[in-house]
Amino acid sequence: MKSLKKTRRVQVIVLAFVALAISTALIGYAMRDGINFFRSPSQVAEDPPEPTEMFRLGGLVEAGSIVRGEGETVRFRVTDGGASIPVSYTGILPDLFAENEGMVGQGRYVDGEFQAVEILAKHDETYMPAEVMDALKEQGVYREPDATGGAPVTN
Template sequence: MKGLKKKRRIQIIVLAFAALALSAGLIGYAFQDGINFFRSPSQVAEAPPGPDEVFRLGGLVEEGSLERGDMIRFVVTDGGASVPVTFVGILPDLFAENQGMIGTGRYVNGVFEASEILAKHDENYMPKEVIDALKEQGVYEAPES
């Protein structure tokens, strides 16, 4: 009788670990399309991602590079490298030259094709990833308080 209880307990533990492993695998599979890696223009220039990889690109919009029309074109820089960007859609109200931005999209034939553009929300805010990338290049200046 004692051996039967021990065997049943081991079966339950093994079944629980199998269910946990299956759950973790299904969660990972569900999230694989939702995880976007952040890159700075210098990182994109050093190791260009494939055209099928969706990622986030962040930096400052170069002055004089913004062209509005059916397709919006501009250049994003971190001081070390620049990446041309195209976007079809409506830009955020606070989007402007010499301001921080983060875009989600793909890098195809040397151009970042953005599907979404995010801009800063006030004069003192810049996304943490953009600040870190600009500090790495030595071009970040903290806003005056």
């Protein structure tokens, strides 16, 4: 009798472990397209990702680099002070998108150009995405906002 109880307990534990492993695998499979890693321009230049990999690229829009093409296509460069990556985006840019301002784009790096499918810009004059701020600090380019509450000053 004790042997039957022990066998049942082991079976329940094994079944629970198998159910947990299957559910974890299904959740991971469902989220595979929803997980996008952040990279700075220096990281992309150093180790270019595969053209099929979707990721987020963030930094400052390089001064004088915005070129509006035919239709809704816009080309510009994103920098973190260490490297500069060309970006192309077809669509309507956010109202606060501007040169020397922080941005984060989501897309793929194909043939030496980041092809963005989404562009996010700061939401007020002092905001900068945390990933962009960290990348700029790592490059030694970022400085805290001035005492008047103005935008962060970059070199």
